[in-house]
Amino acid sequence: MDEVVAAVQTFDVEKVMEATNKALNAGIDPLKIIEEGLTKGLKIVGEKFGSGELFLMHLVAAAEASKKALSEILEPRIAKAKAERKSLGKIVIGTVAGDIHDIGKNIVASMLFAAGFEVHDLGKDVPVNQFIDKSKEVRANVVASSALLSTTMPMQHEIVKALVSEGMRGKVKVMVGGAPVTQDWAKEIGADGYGENAIEAVNVTKRVLGIS
Secondary structure (H helix, E strand, C coil): CCCHHHHHCCHHHHHHHHEEEHHHHHCHHHHHHHHHHHHHHHHHHHHHHHCCCHHHHHHHHHHHHHHHHHEEEEEEEHHHHHHCCCCCCCEEEEEECCCCCCHHHHHHHHHHHHHHEEEEECCCCCCCCHHHHHHHHHHHCCEECCCCCCCHCCCHHHHHHHHHHHCCCCCCCCEEECCCHHHHHHHCCCEEEEEECCHHHHHHHHHHEEEE
């Protein structure tokens, strides 16, 4: 597993894929590879990013490499075995409608995954109804939305209002983030939490869900 952890820290897609395949071929359980390999490697990268030792480009590269290994190698094997990864909760995340910026959202999604959450990433330019429909489908614990433009911030409020109108607000926590987003904005629209960066987003998500 140390090889997978080390590969994630090289930020090299091919090395991460190779190490993941090697671990799988050695008979290691896919869930163990996720928990003790990819997740551990991402946590280390995230901690180094938080301390200023690594830059945003490193975090993005590590996250993308790990996602590729997860989606192309491990998830198909897990699905075949019908295994279930132990999860801290289900997160539906996406960049709001009208906004095509997703680097920050991708990082947050990867860090939430690394922390042990089941993450359903809707991508970018996501309409409100898609957030709602997916939340119903997976019985989400948290809906997280990112807005990188001040002009698209109101869509985060629309998500909150839609959850209320659907009678889901009491069951689903709402997280918001993005460059122009602030704690005051989160409070104004009735969101449960605001993450200034990926590390903080994970911490706040755990806090609003009552996870120590």
